[in-house]
Amino acid sequence: MDLHIPRENSSLRQQVTDRLREAVLSGTFEPGQKLVERDLCEMLGISRTVLRESLQYLGAEGLITNIPHKGPVVSTISYQEAKDIYAVRQALEALAGEGFALHATDAQVQALRAALGRLEAINASPQSTHSLLDAKNDFYKILLEGCDNTVVGSMLTLLNNRVTILRRVSLSAKDRLPKTIKELSEIVAAIESRNAKLARKLCAEHVAKAAAVAMKNLGEPAGGQAQ
Structure with a gap:
């Protein structure tokens, strides 16, 4: 799945959020998988600040969980x-x-x-x-x-x-x-x-x-x- 974000009129943060949400819902990123910020920034072609804003938004949706001392992971439904x-x-x-x-x-x-x-x-x-x-x-x-x-x-x-x-x-x-x-x-x-x-x-x-x-x-x- 190509995650790279094209520069369009909608906000970059929204584009990143939508692309990451799609990756989680499609199974590209599996439940429990650790998300490495550096790798995601390279795949998406974005800054760490934009990535963290998107991860925070997806966390509010219940798709991403930020685990202390480990970082963001794809949420697992119990x-x-x-x-x-x-x-x-x-x-x-x-x-x-x-x-x-x-x-x-x-x-x-x-x-x-x-x-x-x-x-x-x-x-x-x-x-x-x-x-x-x-x-x-x-x-x-x-x-x-x-x-x-x-x-x-x-x-x-x-x-x-x-x-x-x-x-x-x-x-x-x-x-x-x-x-x-x-x-x-x-x-x-x-x-x-x-x-x-x-x-x-x-x-x-x-x-x-x-x-x-x-x-x-x-x-x-x-x-x-x-x-």
């Missing part, structure tokens, strides 16, 4: 944190699905169907995990824009980075993608029929199934502390 994230995501996405069925315009419903079509195309002709995550993020962006609940939208947006990391875990499981497509197809069908109650139920079930896969792959801590 079993308990993942469990908590899925619980919150399940409640919020159920509300988003219900709200979308009730309030989305016909154009937004059509856009959601089109986003599902892009996911189905990836399933039919497997592409990179990055392409898959981009397509799924597009699906949820449309869902949040049409749910008519700005609080749900803003809270899920705040969670999105860590949710994307967990999606990499759940979607990496064998046969998970076809099941995901089936579950999302049922959600879209419920939305198209404007069945808000069913859309809410199906959204909650979809997150619960994704959580079960991800939590299994993450592995429960010894002694079952996360029960």
